[in-house]
Amino acid sequence: xxxxxxxxxxxxxxxxxxxxxxxxxxxxxxxxxxxxxxxxxxxxxxxxxxxxxxxxxxxxxxxxxxxxxxxxxxxxxxxxxxxxxxxxxxxxxxxxxxxxxxxxxxxxxxxxxxxxxxxxxxxxxxxxxxxxxxxxxxxxxxxxxxxxxxxxxxxxxxxxxxxxxxxxxxxxxxxxxxxxxxxxxxxxxxxxxxxxxxxxxxxxxxxxxxxx
Amino acid sequence: xxxxxxxxxxxxxxxxxxxxxxxxxxxxxxxxxxxxxxxxxxxxxxxxxxxxxxxxxxxxxxxxxxxxxxxxxxxxxxxxxxxxxxxxxxxxxxxxxxxxxxxxxxxxxxxxxxxxxxxxxxxxxxxxxxxxxxxxxxxxxxxxxxxxxxxxxxxxxxxxxxxxxxxxxxxxxxxxxxxxxxxxxxxxxxxxxxxxxxxxxxxxxxxxxxxx
DNA sequence: TGGCCGATACCTCTAAAGTGGTATCGTGAA
DNA sequence: TTCACGATACCACTTTAGAGGTATCGGCCA
Numbered sequence: 516x517x518x519x520x521x522x523x524x525x526x527x528x529x530x531x532x533x534x535x536x537x538x539x540x541x542x543x544x545x546x547x548x549x550x551x552x553x554x555x556x557x558x559x560x561x562x563x564x565x566x567x568x569x570x571x572x573x574x575x576x577x578x579x580x581x582x583x584x585x586x587x588x589x590x591x592x593x594x595x596x597x598x599x600x601x602x603x604x605x606x607x608x609x610x611x612x613x614x615x616x617x618x619x620x621x622x623x624x625x626x627x628x629x630x631x632x633x634x635x636x637x638x639x640x641x642x643x644x645x646x647x648x649x650x651x652x653x654x655x656x657x658x659x660x661x662x663x664x665x666x667x668x669x670x671x672x673x674x675x676x677x678x679x680x681x682x683x684x685x686x687x688x689x690x691x692x693x694x695x696x697x698x699x700x701x702x703x704x705x706x707x708x709x710x711x712x713x714x715x716x717x718x719x720x721x722x723x724x725x726x727x
Numbered sequence: 728x729x730x731x732x733x734x735x736x737x738x739x740x741x742x743x744x745x746x747x748x749x750x751x752x753x754x755x756x757x758x759x760x761x762x763x764x765x766x767x768x769x770x771x772x773x774x775x776x777x778x779x780x781x782x783x784x785x786x787x788x789x790x791x792x793x794x795x796x797x798x799x800x801x802x803x804x805x806x807x808x809x810x811x812x813x814x815x816x817x818x819x820x821x822x823x824x825x826x827x828x829x830x831x832x833x834x835x836x837x838x839x840x841x842x843x844x845x846x847x848x849x850x851x852x853x854x855x856x857x858x859x860x861x862x863x864x865x866x867x868x869x870x871x872x873x874x875x876x877x878x879x880x881x882x883x884x885x886x887x888x889x890x891x892x893x894x895x896x897x898x899x900x901x902x903x904x905x906x907x908x909x910x911x912x913x914x915x916x917x918x919x920x921x922x923x924x925x926x927x928x929x930x931x932x933x934x935x936x937x938x939x
Numbered sequence: 940t941g942g943c944c945g946a947t948a949c950c951t952c953t954a955a956a957g958t959g960g961t962a963t964c965g966t967g968a969a
Numbered sequence: 970t971t972c973a974c975g976a977t978a979c980c981a982c983t984t985t986a987g988a989g990g991t992a993t994c995g996g997c998c999a
Contacts, residue, residue, distance in 0.1 A: 527740075697976070906947075
């Protein structure tokens, strides 16, 4: 019997997955938490063979929980649960070292297979995200290609956020304690990186990609 | 026993919800489909008391399915399943006439209550979305306040769409066969109606509200 | 029929965005 | 220890957006 901890902020999804497995599946969700910050505490109390973890959560995201676990020296294999919208994070999470990735629209049999593999510390990647993995590996060899969004620095994303709020370059400069010139340079670099012509396209692109 | 049809592109979520209900809950998911286009065909084959429907789906979204049902004269109460990200669509879907709305992070008991109410053709609104509903109703009674979006004419929405694509006033003018002056007047009127300062805020507001 | 409003159009002027450069500094990777 | 890169800063210039007006025309509704 594989004992699994489920970390997901969607109660409905969590309880659904739990009741999906019956004893003869060889898998049991022994605990569900909606707050990733509780993971270290839970792991010190109960023993699990693997963790099923949602990537996008409000309080702390899946990557954050992974980092938290690393910091506390907790070594439990993790299967990340992602939605299509999270695809953009996959590269980030690959570096943090999850054991596998599966899409939330996978079937029960796929999930079962994934849980089994991950609990044995084998890697599992859902077929649909293979392209992302491939892009990532290729991107490492040739960073000039690949994901536009990941080319943005944190500062640049911060600037985009300000622009989206309707702030002009001067207001952004004052808010971030930098010169207006610097803000304009950032804007230019951002637009160049994302391949957009103007502010309107920048914002609509950024919102579509989930940068803001 | 309430017989329900579940429409959701996330297989895992669907199967999870299905196995969450056992016979003594009084609810049974008799069928799951990941493609909303199949709903009319399914309804002609099997009889259900209500439909649980995800809003955001790739092939056809929840609102589209509702419209499709209306067109085919199918009158089955629908409970919409929404995620936080879908909140912006709620106003749009209210007009299409779903019977209730529940968030995907609701608990099993909340879902049970919602399904029971909707199957009896009572309305159910999850507490977290009450504000949205309230805004909507207030907007209807007093159009000068509240609902900013509905003050926009179709032409104005069309202009917003063009701006979001990164087109400047000149390009929009050429595309719509009108003068650049006219486009600028529209832009000004739109910004005034929505109470935004600049293009960036216009686009981010419009995308949040689901205008584009 | 008279008034309201949306779509159209024009003028002028200022502010802001966008484009072309260059350059320094610190940090982290090769 | 170079070398690359992100964050910072500045200059000069063109284009566009934004704000102030005014005005015509056609449809809809009371």
